[in-house]
Amino acid sequence: MDDMNQKFTSRTWPESPEKTTLEGKNKFLGFWLFLGGETVLFASLFATYLALKDSVPSSDHYLAADMFALPLVFIMTMLLLTSSLTSVYAMYHMKNHNYQKMQTWLLLTVLLGAAFLGFEIYEFYHYVHDYNHTFTSSAFGSAFYTLVGFHGAHVVVGLGWFILLLVRNAKRGLNLYNAPKFFVASLYWHFIDVVWVFIFTVVYLMGMVG
Amino acid sequence: MATHESTSANPKVNYEYRRRKARDEMRMQVTSFATMIFMTFIAFIVVIADFDKYYAFPVLLLLAGAQVVLQLYYFMHMSHKGHGTAALFLYSGALIAFITVLTFLTIVWW
Numbered sequence: 001m002d003d004m005n006q007k008f009t010s011r012t013w014p015e016s017p018e019k020t021t022l023e024g025k026n027k028f029l030g031f032w033l034f035l036g037g038e039t040v041l042f043a044s045l046f047a048t049y050l051a052l053k054d055s056v057p058s059s060d061h062y063l064a065a066d067m068f069a070l071p072l073v074f075i076m077t078m079l080l081l082t083s084s085l086t087s088v089y090a091m092y093h094m095k096n097h098n099y100q101k102m103q104t105w106l107l108l109t110v111l112l113g114a115a116f117l118g119f120e121i122y123e124f125y126h127y128v129h130d131y132n133h134t135f136t137s138s139a140f141g142s143a144f145y146t147l148v149g150f151h152g153a154h155v156v157v158g159l160g161w162f163i164l165l166l167v168r169n170a171k172r173g174l175n176l177y178n179a180p181k182f183f184v185a186s187l188y189w190h191f192i193d194v195v196w197v198f199i200f201t202v203v204y205l206m207g208m209v210g
Numbered sequence: 211m212a213t214h215e216s217t218s219a220n221p222k223v224n225y226e227y228r229r230r231k232a233r234d235e236m237r238m239q240v241t242s243f244a245t246m247i248f249m250t251f252i253a254f255i256v257v258i259a260d261f262d263k264y265y266a267f268p269v270l271l272l273l274a275g276a277q278v279v280l281q282l283y284y285f286m287h288m289s290h291k292g293h294g295t296a297a298l299f300l301y302s303g304a305l306i307a308f309i310t311v312l313t314f315l316t317i318v319w320w
Contacts, residue, residue, distance in 0.1 A: 011225050019292070032296035036303030043307030047314035070254060077250055085243045088285050092236045096229065190286045194278050201274035205253055209270075210263040 004177040013097035017179035024180035031184045035191050042195050045147040046202060052143040053207065061138050062131040064207035073204045076119045077196065083112035084193040087186045094182055099174040102182070106162055109189065113159050120152050144203070151199055154192050161185045242284040249273045 004021065014020045019028055054063045090105035124145070127133040135145045162185055169178045253273045256266050283289040288297060 015228060016292075029295055032299045036299035039300065039303030040306045040310070043303075043310045046307075047311045050311065051314045051318045070257065074250075074254055078247075081243070081246060081250065084281065084285055085239070088239045088243075089236075092232060092239070095232055187286055190281055193285075194281050197274050197277050197281070201253065201270050205257050205270050206263075206267060208257050209261070209266045 005175055007173070008097055008175060010097040013095075013174075014176075015095075017095065017097075017174075017176060018183035019180070021176050021180070024176065024183075027180045027184055031187060035187070038191065038195075042147075042150070042198075045143075045150055046198065049143040049147045049203065052139040055140050055143075056138040061140070062133055063140070064144075064203075065210065067127055067131050067133060068204050068208050070204075070208065072119060072123055073200055076116055076123075077200050079112050079116040079119070080193050080196050083109045083116070084190055086112060087189050091183060091186050094174065094179060097174055102174065103166060103170075106166060106182070110159055110162050110166075113155055113162075113189075117152065117155050117159070120148075120155070124149075148199060148203065151192070151195050154188075154195070158185070158189050158192050161188065239284055242280045246277050246280055249277050 004023075017024070019025050056063065086105050086109040090102045090109060093099075093101035093105060133141050133144075135141055165178070165181055165185055169181075172178060250273075253270055256269050256273075261269075282300070287293070288300075
């Protein structure tokens with residue numbers, strides 16, 4: 001354990017701090033296995049959505065092309081994509097052992113992610129109140145909210161994860177104990193963006209085309 | 211164990227080399243970000259232009275695929291060495307994902 005709390009400077013900091021300790025190596029590998037599982041999970045939700053898209057009980061229900069609006073999806077996409085870049089910047093500073101800059105960029109990532117979440121909540125509220133499109137209104141509604149909501153829940157978890165790490169390690173400084181933690185959390189955040197790329201393409205863009 | 215990377219006979223040179231390498235990589239990351247933004251714009255334009263879905267769908271899916279590759283290989287560092295097992299895990303997941311989506315789509319189409 002004294003190994004893990006060893007103090008480093010930017011000159012003594014290892015080149016791959018996330019994989020220098022055995023725990024870090026295991027975390028890295030285990031996390032990629034988890035991401036493989038997440039891929040399957042989201043695939044089943046995408047498959048269900050594609051099978052049930054626009055399946056409504058009667059013609060007075062709104063369909064995908066009636067509800068989705070490009071500007072909102074565009075803003076959300078830009079926010080999440082930019083938050084992916086800011087977390088890359090955070091990991092760049094982590095590798096250079098610049099703790100303060102890493103914290104700043106992660107904070108920026110959290111703010112962008114929170115803004116994304118705000119838009120998503122507005123979006124759901126809008127569909128429920130203006131279009132009567134709810135979780136139980138149709139098979140289409142159930143599939144839509146399960147897929148997009150599951151992604152939103154991942155955003156919530158990602159934000160909570162970053163915030164917990166930032167708070168818990170606020171005064172600890174960067175060492176081999178927390179470097180793998182920050183690294184793995186940023187991998188998770190990128191994966192959330194990967195899933196969003198498919199959501200904005202398959203659900204929104206393809207949904208608006210036809 | 212913290213010393214395994216200090217392979218250079220001159221640690222100062224090693225340090226400066228690493229700094230430069232990291233900076234170059236960061237530049238590459240910004241380039242791939244710009245590319246992703248550009249591809250997103252194209253995807254939205256394809257929808258605004260109101261193409262027939264038989265033209266639009268393949269283009270949209272191709273753009274999404276390319277964007278995800280950039281995200282995985284640059285932002286998530288899969289292009290770095292030591293990611294063989296990580297790639298195995300992810301591609302196994304992606305294979306099952308593809309089969310799942312294919313199965314569900316064929317169920318509703320026939």
